[in-house]
Amino acid sequence: MKKFLGFVRKEFHHIFRDRRTLLILFGMPVVQLLLFGYVIVNDLRNARIAVLDLASDQVSREITGKIISSGFFRLVTYLESERDIHEVLKQGQVREVIIFEKDFARKLQSDGRAAVQVIADASEPNTARMMVNYTQGILMSYTLERNRNLPQAAAIIPEVRMEYNPELKGVYMFVPGIIAMLLTLICTLLTSIAITREKELGTMEVLLVSPLRPVQIILGKVTPYLLLSLLNAMVILLMANLVFGVPVVGSVVLLLAMTMLYILTALSLGILISSLTGSQQVAMMISMVGLLLPTILLSGFIYPIENMPLWLQAICHVMPPKYFITIMKDIMLMGNGLMYFWKEAVVLLFMTAVFIILSVKKFKIRLS
Amino acid sequence: MTAPAEAVITVKDLVKKFGSFTANDHLSFEVYRGEIFGFLGANGAGKTTAIRILCGLSVPTSGYIRVAGFDAFTEAEKIKKHIGYMSQRFSLYEDLTVFENIRLFGGIYGISRKAIRERAEELLETLQMQAVRDTLIGRLPLGWRQKLAFSVAVFHRPGIVFLDEPTGGVDPITRKQFWEMIHASAADGITVFVTTHYMDEAEYCDRISIMAEGRIIALDTPAALKKQYHASSINEVFTRIARNA
Amino acid sequence: MEDISIQICGIGKSWGKVRALHDIRLEIGKGELFGLIGPDGAGKTTLIRILASLLLPGSGTASVEGYDVVKDYRKIRDITAYMPGRFSLYQDLTVAENLSFFATIFGTTLKENYHLIRDIYVQLEAFSNRPAGKLSGGMKQKLALCCALIHQPQVLLLDEPTTGVDAISRAEFWEMLRRLKTQGITILVSTAYMDEAALCDRIALIQEGSILKTDIPSAIPGDYPRRLYAISAKQMYRLLKDLQQMPAVFTAYLSGQHIHFSLNPDFPEPGLIAMLLEKSGHEGIQIREVVPGIEDSFIALMKGESV
Numbered sequence: 001m002k003k004f005l006g007f008v009r010k011e012f013h014h015i016f017r018d019r020r021t022l023l024i025l026f027g028m029p030v031v032q033l034l035l036f037g038y039v040i041v042n043d044l045r046n047a048r049i050a051v052l053d054l055a056s057d058q059v060s061r062e063i064t065g066k067i068i069s070s071g072f073f074r075l076v077t078y079l080e081s082e083r084d085i086h087e088v089l090k091q092g093q094v095r096e097v098i099i100f101e102k103d104f105a106r107k108l109q110s111d112g113r114a115a116v117q118v119i120a121d122a123s124e125p126n127t128a129r130m131m132v133n134y135t136q137g138i139l140m141s142y143t144l145e146r147n148r149n150l151p152q153a154a155a156i157i158p159e160v161r162m163e164y165n166p167e168l169k170g171v172y173m174f175v176p177g178i179i180a181m182l183l184t185l186i187c188t189l190l191t192s193i194a195i196t197r198e199k200e201l202g203t204m205e206v207l208l209v210s211p212l213r214p215v216q217i218i219l220g221k222v223t224p225y226l227l228l229s230l231l232n233a234m235v236i237l238l239m240a241n242l243v244f245g246v247p248v249v250g251s252v253v254l255l256l257a258m259t260m261l262y263i264l265t266a267l268s269l270g271i272l273i274s275s276l277t278g279s280q281q282v283a284m285m286i287s288m289v290g291l292l293l294p295t296i297l298l299s300g301f302i303y304p305i306e307n308m309p310l311w312l313q314a315i316c317h318v319m320p321p322k323y324f325i326t327i328m329k330d331i332m333l334m335g336n337g338l339m340y341f342w343k344e345a346v347v348l349l350f351m352t353a354v355f356i357i358l359s360v361k362k363f364k365i366r367l368s
Numbered sequence: 369m370t371a372p373a374e375a376v377i378t379v380k381d382l383v384k385k386f387g388s389f390t391a392n393d394h395l396s397f398e399v400y401r402g403e404i405f406g407f408l409g410a411n412g413a414g415k416t417t418a419i420r421i422l423c424g425l426s427v428p429t430s431g432y433i434r435v436a437g438f439d440a441f442t443e444a445e446k447i448k449k450h451i452g453y454m455s456q457r458f459s460l461y462e463d464l465t466v467f468e469n470i471r472l473f474g475g476i477y478g479i480s481r482k483a484i485r486e487r488a489e490e491l492l493e494t495l496q497m498q499a500v501r502d503t504l505i506g507r508l509p510l511g512w513r514q515k516l517a518f519s520v521a522v523f524h525r526p527g528i529v530f531l532d533e534p535t536g537g538v539d540p541i542t543r544k545q546f547w548e549m550i551h552a553s554a555a556d557g558i559t560v561f562v563t564t565h566y567m568d569e570a571e572y573c574d575r576i577s578i579m580a581e582g583r584i585i586a587l588d589t590p591a592a593l594k595k596q597y598h599a600s601s602i603n604e605v606f607t608r609i610a611r612n613a
Numbered sequence: 614m615e616d617i618s619i620q621i622c623g624i625g626k627s628w629g630k631v632r633a634l635h636d637i638r639l640e641i642g643k644g645e646l647f648g649l650i651g652p653d654g655a656g657k658t659t660l661i662r663i664l665a666s667l668l669l670p671g672s673g674t675a676s677v678e679g680y681d682v683v684k685d686y687r688k689i690r691d692i693t694a695y696m697p698g699r700f701s702l703y704q705d706l707t708v709a710e711n712l713s714f715f716a717t718i719f720g721t722t723l724k725e726n727y728h729l730i731r732d733i734y735v736q737l738e739a740f741s742n743r744p745a746g747k748l749s750g751g752m753k754q755k756l757a758l759c760c761a762l763i764h765q766p767q768v769l770l771l772d773e774p775t776t777g778v779d780a781i782s783r784a785e786f787w788e789m790l791r792r793l794k795t796q797g798i799t800i801l802v803s804t805a806y807m808d809e810a811a812l813c814d815r816i817a818l819i820q821e822g823s824i825l826k827t828d829i830p831s832a833i834p835g836d837y838p839r840r841l842y843a844i845s846a847k848q849m850y851r852l853l854k855d856l857q858q859m860p861a862v863f864t865a866y867l868s869g870q871h872i873h874f875s876l877n878p879d880f881p882e883p884g885l886i887a888m889l890l891e892k893s894g895h896e897g898i899q900i901r902e903v904v905p906g907i908e909d910s911f912i913a914l915m916k917g918e919s920v
Contacts, residue, residue, distance in 0.1 A: 006717030010706065017705045202701035206760075209665050209695045210718045211687070365686070367667045410779035411750035510653050536777060537805045539652030539820065540908050541915055544866040551850035551867075567780050568808065568908075571869035590870060601869075603780055603808075610781040 003212060007220030014194070015224060021190060025228055028185065029236050032178050033243065047072060047131050050094040052079040055104030063116070063142055063156075067098065072134045089121050096120045096131045113155045122162035132160050175240040176328030177299070179233055179259070180321040184266050184295045186229050187222075189287040191270030194221055196283040199274075205367065214363045222267045229266075233259045249335035258331065258345065262324040265348050268355035269320070275362040295321040323347050373400040376528055376559050377422065382431035384417050391417040392428070393582040401527075404550060404560045406570045408602075409579030410610045415563055416532075418579075422561070423530055424448045436527045449477065452521035452558075455532035459517030462506035466497065469505060470520060477524035491519050511542030515549060522553055529553065531562040535569065547572050567603035576602070578609050585609045616643040618768060618799035619664060623673035626659055626822075633659045635822045636673070641801060641815075646794045648813030648830075649803040650907070656822040657803035658698060661772045664801070665695040677768055694766035698773040700753050704746025708737055708756055711745050712763060719764030729796075730759045733789055751782025758789065769793065771802040775809065787812045807908040818911055825914040830907060837905040837913060839863065842883050843871035846895045855893060861886065866912065873909060 015021050049067070053060050068075045076094050079085060088094050099117040101107070108114040118135050122128040139156050147153045195218075198204040207217055237255075240246040248255060270287070277283050298312065299321040308316065316322055323344040330336040338345070377399035384392040391414045399405045409415045420426040422435050424444035433440035436450040460469045467488060474484035492498045495515060505513060514534060522529050531550070535543050547569065554560050554574075562573065570576050570590060577587040586593055586609055590602055597605045619641040626634040634656045641647045649657050662668040664677055666686035674681065680688045702711045709723075712734075716723045727734070733755050740748065745756060754774055761769065771790075775783040787809065790800055794814075802813070810816045811830045818825040818833070826833060846852045853872050856865040865874035876883065887898050905913075 003718050003720060006714060010703065010710070010714045013706055013710060014703070201704070202697050202699040203703060205662075205667060205697045206695070206701050206715075207718070208667060209690050209693070210715075211691050211720065212718050366669060367662060410781050411777075413779075533777070537653035537773075539655075539915065540807060540911050541866075542652070544868075544912075547867050548850075548853065551853070555850050565777065565779055565783075566806070568869050572867055606780050607784060610779070 004216050004220055007212070007216065008223050011194070011220060011224045015228070024190065025186060025232065029178070029182055029232055029239070032182065033236065033239050046074060047096065047127070048076045048094045049073045049096045049098060049131075050077050050079050050085075050088050051075060052082065052085065052097060052099040054102045055100045057103075057105040059105040059108060059114075060100040063100070063139065064098075066142055067135065067138050070134070070138055073131075085119060089119070092121075094121075095127065096135065098135065108154045108156065112152060113157055115157045115159050117159045117161065119161045128162060132162075136160075175236070175246045176325045176332060177296075178240075179236050179328060180262070180299060180324050181292070181295050182232060182236065183229055183259070183263055183324075184291055184321055185287075186232060187225055187263055187266030188270040188273065188291055189284065191222055191225050191267055192274040192277075192283040192287055193280050194225075195271065195274035196277060196280045199278050200280055208365065208367070214360070214365060218271055218359070218363065222271065225270075226263060226267060229263045230256075230260065233263075246332070248332050250331035250337070254338065255328070255331045258324070258327050261345065261348055261352070262320070262327075265320050265324075265352045265355070268352050268359060271359045272355045272362070275359050275364070294319050298322070299325050320348060320351055373398075373403075375399065376401050376436055377405075377561070378432070378434045379422075380432040382418065382421065382433055383429045384414075384421060384426070385429045390582050392421070395431075395579075395584055397577055397584060397587055399528075399559055399561060401559055402554055402557045403575065404554050404562065404573045406573030406576035407561060407563045407579070408570055408576055408606060409563075413579040413610075414582040415579055419530060419532060419561075419563065422447075423451060423453055450527055452524065452526040452529035453532075454517050454521035454529070454534055456514075456534060456536040460505045460513060460520060463504060465502045465504055466492070466508070466516065467501050469516075470523060473520050474523055479524055487523065491523065495519060511538045511545075514538055514542065514546060518546065518549055522558055526558065528559040528561060531560065533563055533565060535564065535566065543569075567601065567606055570602040570606075578606060580610055580612075617641070618643040618645065619647075619675070619677050619801060621660075621664075621673070621675045624660065624663060624670045624675055625672040626656075626663065626668070627671050632822050634663075634671075637822075637824055639817060639824070639827065641799060643799055644794060644797045646790060646800045646812075646814045647802070648810055648816040649801065649819055650805075650807065650810050650816050650911070651803070651819035652805050654821075655819045657819060658772050660819075661695070661770050661801065661803060665693060665770050666690060667695070692766060693768040693770055694761035694764065695770045696757050696761045696772060696774055698776065700757065702745045702753070702757055702760060705744055707742050707744055708748070709741040711756060711760055715760040716763045721764050723763065726763055726765055729762050729765055732792060733759050733762075749782075750778045751785065754778055754782065754786055755789075758786070762793070767798065769798050769800045769802075771800065773803050773805065775804060775806060783809070807906070807911060810907040816907075818907075818914060820911075820915055825911075833907060833910050834905040837910055839875040839878075840881075841873055841875050841903050841905045841909060842900055843868065843873055843903045844883075844886075844898065844900045845871045846890065846898045848895065852890070852895055855890060855895070856886075859886065859889065864912075864916075868908070871903075873903065 015025070051064050053064065067073050077088065079088065079097070085097050089097060097119045099119070101115050101117070104114050116139060118132055120128040120132050136158050139158055143154070143156050198207065237248065241248065273283055273286050277286065294315070298316045298319050327341045327344050330341045375398040379398070380396050382392050382395040383390065395418060407415055407419070417426070421428050421433065421440060424435070424440065424447035427444070428440060435447045438446040438450070440447065461472070464472065470488045470491065471484055474487070492501055497512065497516065500508060518531070518534065535546055538546065550560050550562070564570060573590065575587065575589050576593065577584050579585065586605065588596065593602065593605050594600065597608055599605045599608065617640050619639070621637050621639040624634055624637040637660060649660065651657055659668065663670050664675060664682060666682050666689045669683060676682065677689050678692055682689060703714070706714065713723050716726065737752060737756055737759065740752065745753065748756060758774070775786055778786065790802065794800060813830060815827065815829050816833070817827040844852065849872065853865060853867065856862050856872060856874055861876055861880040863875045863877045865872055883900050887900055890898055
């Protein structure tokens with residue numbers, strides 16, 4: 001045990017003295033999150049909308065003014081009739097249409113409630129969700145402001161409809177996606193590099209001729225990365241929640257447990273890669289090309305798997321991140337429990353077992 | 369060395385500092401045409417720093433340095449064109465064939481295609497390596513590679529060739545043959561500037577300088593140095609100097 | 614030799630078609646300082662790695678302190694220390710961190726075994742907080758030796774520990790090995806520097822995977838097949854070329870400030886050579902007979918002569 005702890009301490013020294021590793025470990029999550037966040041915020045600044053004002057009274061005009069002056073939206077056109085709605089959305093002239101019902105101000109006055117219909121183009125789900133959120137926010141603040149001056153509270157009811165992608169597939173996907181990507185990067189890439197680096201520097205020779213057992217070497221290598229990855233996953237979740245308001249609907253404990261499982265999968269894959277190759281460069285190439293790109297492109301993170309050709313879908317199914325992203329989405333966004341994604345969890349467990357068995361078989365107690 | 373000596377390397381008060389650390393402390397020496405000049409010193413004495421400056425790879429802090437007639441401060445690029453360089457660490461590309469390596473380095477120094485072909489055949493004949501003309505360098509024995517690397521370093525007929533520990537690890541026969549090649553080049557008028565850890569090789573040089581802690585402690589012919597230090601070998605001279613430093 | 618520490622029985626090893634080692638047979642006694650002398654590519658590293666249990670032999674068997682290098686590899690890793698040719702400590706760890714790491718993985722501590730390395734470590738102590746990568750070549754080798762010794766090994770396998778190290782540090786390194794020998798440690802050291810052969814108890818000359826000769830260093834030149842002469846003149850390079858052209862000369866090569874040469878059996882007298890050279894315009898010719906060195910013997914052996 002002492003030998004093992006000594007090894008782990010050495011490994012921490014390596015990590016904290018190597019700027020490259022540190023940058024990937026701690027710079028990457030922040031940059032990625034902000035990058036995705038920035039793209040979204042930036043998009044919203046110019047969101048084109050159309051208004052169909054069937055009421056055309058003082059209140060509807062006030063609200064329209066507020067929406068336009070918020071800076072998030074740009075009014076492209078006033079529509080004449082409901083028939084035009086689909087036309088402008090389809091043509092991509094606007095991304096959102098806001099419809100005030102007839103007699104809007106009067107209903108608000110007399111019934112204490114009136115409806116605003118918000119129809120968003122959800123083919124870009126992230127943007128759609130943001131647009132709708134912002135529209136609702138503006139409506140809310142208008143209502144609050146208005147109610148302050150009135151004895152009787154009134155409510156504006158937003159009725160939201162998503163066109164073209166009503167289930168909002170891909171909304172918030174970027175958070176599970178980023179977590180999957182970063183864990184893959186850190187666990188697989190950094191571990192495989194850390195082991196092959198010892199081979200390249202010739203220090204592996206010295207470790208091999210020491211009484212250290214292969215298991216001790218491997219566990220000593222991965223333990224620091226396991227701890228740091230877990231820390232990282234929590235930081236990402238926290239940031240996603242605080243900065244972008246991404247919720248964790250389901251159980252946080254379950255989420256962390258599943259994250260641990262995926263970390264193990266990625267680590268064992270990293271060890272496998274490193275035992276198959278002798279140079280840092282090759283390990284990096286395999287991790288990047290063979291793993292990171294598929295994680296981004298083939299895990300459903302950016303491109304929906306359903307739209308891919310069949311042969312590509314088949315490849316997607318052997319990508320560990322795909323299963324992890326599904327699990328994360330289930331827990332984070334839908335609040336589902338284990339019974340909904342036990343299959344995916346089993347797949348990950350199975351993959352981990354295969355990777356570990358292969359690595360132990362491939363780990364050489366000698367040189368070449 | 370009978371003709372009046374013409375200096376091809378002139379170094380006066382060469383100083384190179386890295387921050388507060390002085391790697392080269394007022395070096396002054398001259399190297400003459402056709403001479404084999406041994407540049408010795410313990411690890412960390414400042415040899416590598418000085419060679420880098422003489423090859424135009426690094427700019428000195430101060431001093432007057434002329435190599436092959438060019439100033440080390442202002443004409444580093446011209447220096448590079450007029451010298452040859454070979455080291456144990458990097459010499460030839462292992463994944464290119466013998467001829468491809470020659471063509472590559474010949475081309476780098478701007479030799480015409482025709483001249484490259486002619487000289488290459490000549491060179492291969494001298495080395496008796498015609499049979500391996502199209503063999504990858506990586507497949508050749510180390511000794512052959514070293515000899516070839518030296519030939520490539522002087523392929524563009526530079527006035528001066530710098531050899532940085534050229535014979536590390538090769539067998540004694542190859543080492544002797546290598547030094548024969550060095551002597552042959554020197555007889556052709558090429559100045560050879562060489563570093564080595566083999567003290568017996570130091571004895572092959574016309575003159576040697578010994579550095580310690582950034583300064584040149586001794587500079588003379590091997591025979592004169594042995595006399596001056598009452599030593600029987602250069603190894604003894606070297607040991608005495610480095611121990612006192 | 615009563616107590617054998619390392620026994621090598623007909624070890625062979627090939628990489629594809631390349632034969633790295635061929636039928637190596639050696640016995641190294643306990644507490645012996647044994648030198649494996651040969652150029653790069655001779656098979657020194659392969660042999661040492663096989664003894665360190667890092668490589669499997671292609672044929673034959675070998676044992677270290679009675680343990681088989683294949684079967685008992687775990688035991689061998691406990692009792693031997695191996696120092697690879699390339700500097701293989703952690704460059705980003707400090708001197709002290711490297712030492713304590715290697716102590717830990719061998720299940721000991723720096724304190725416990727400090728006496729083993731004291732002599733060497735005192736020279737490093739001033740740099741104990743410096744990253745190993747920033748040490749000079751000689752210092753690195755000393756640190757590597759400390760790390761290798763920290764677990765009190767019975768056998769020390771050193772692969773070219775002095776390559777690329779300056780003459781002073783090399784001399785110091787050999788002094789350390791001599792001192793370690795007095796503690797009863799068996800030391801097998803490989804080197805490409807012929808002049809280091811004299812510092813060993815016994816040496817084996819190795820070339821192209823085969824051992825040319827094994828003996829005590831002082832005995833090896835004694836068997837040199839011819840008389841050897843050293844010659845010098847004013848124009849050394851021309852002298853060498855002229856000598857190599859002469860039919861009477863068997864071999865001629867540079868050796869320090871002189872040229873060593875030997876004659877064909879039909880020409881027993883070097884006086885004639887001097888005369889011929891003088892006629893062809895050489896000045897200041899000096900000839901004397903010399904005692905062959907290890908290098909002279911090695912060259913003769915490499916040329917296939919039985920020495």
